[in-house]
Amino acid sequence: MKKYLIFGASKGLGDAFVKGLPTEGDQVWIVSRTKPKSLDLTDGIKRIWLEADLSQQNSIKITESLQNERVDVLIYNVGIWEKEGFENHYDFEHDDPADITNMIHVNLTSTIVCIQALLPNLRQSENAKVILIGSTAGLEHTNNSQVTFVASKFGLRGITQALREHLRKDKIAVTCINPGELAAEIPYEEGVERAISEYNGTRIPVQDIVSIVKCIVNLSKVACVKEIDVPAITDLNA
Structure with a gap:
């Protein structure tokens, strides 16, 4: 039996992890602000919701909920970006300094603090894995002008390397x-083909x-995968 702890798991890619990774008998803690609909599933998997707003300091609340529980797989799938950051008219010079500060806090500071707090739980596992979800925006030469989001995703790679x-x-x-741009709006249970057809093959299915x-x-536990880049095959900038 594996025990998963998944951050950012109420929708999109995080919801897909909650539905697609565990098998019958496994246990999943779901960390999110909003109550996940996956709690209603009856598939032999124990799902527990840990309500948390990562713009606040919640590492103590999370560790208190877990107490001395073993964590085999920690997936940190958290990331916010600039308002209208992916629109053609986006301009970094119009970003609000308060929004910039919040993005750095949620995307980097909370990542470090939460993982630090969970290390005792991970050490109880015989084959623990920590997986951080970054973005191709954090890679070199991806022609992305979202300064704060890009900086935070570059930083996530640094966290990964030092934590390793x-x-x-x-x-x-x-x-x-x-990952590159995901078809995250298409629910996991609707399948790969729906995601491919909806975006004409330009976005990556969460599956x-x-x-x-x-x-x-x-x-x-002998193997270590350091980093994987997964752009859409149509993405010429990644």
Whole structure:
């Protein structure tokens, strides 16, 4: 039986992880602001909601809820971006400094603080995995002008690299996955073909990322996947 802890799991890719990763008998803690609909599933998987707003300091609340529970797989799938950041008219010079500060807090500070607090739970596992979900926006030469979002996703890669070195002695593998634009609005249960047809093959189905994470989770504790970049095949900038 595996025990998963998944951040940002009430919708989109996080919801897909909650539905597609565990098998019957597994347990999943779902960290999110809003109550996830996946709690209503009856598929032999125990799902527990941990309500948390990561713009606030919630690491203590989360660890108090877990107490001394073992965590086998920690997936940190959190990221906010600039208002209208993906629109053609977006202009970094119009970003509000308060929004910039909040993005850095949610995308970087909360990541570090929450993972730090959960290390004792991870160390109880015989084959723990930490997986951080980044973005191709955090890679070199992707022609993205969202300064704060890009900076935070570059920073996430740095967190991954340093955390991996810190946990090497514990034989805990730390992986960063950098997806391109996802078909995250299409629910996991509606399938790959629906996601492909909806966006004419320009956005990555969430099922593809779930498949990659499944592979990582099932590796032995000897192997460590450092980083995986997953752009859409039509994306000429990634």
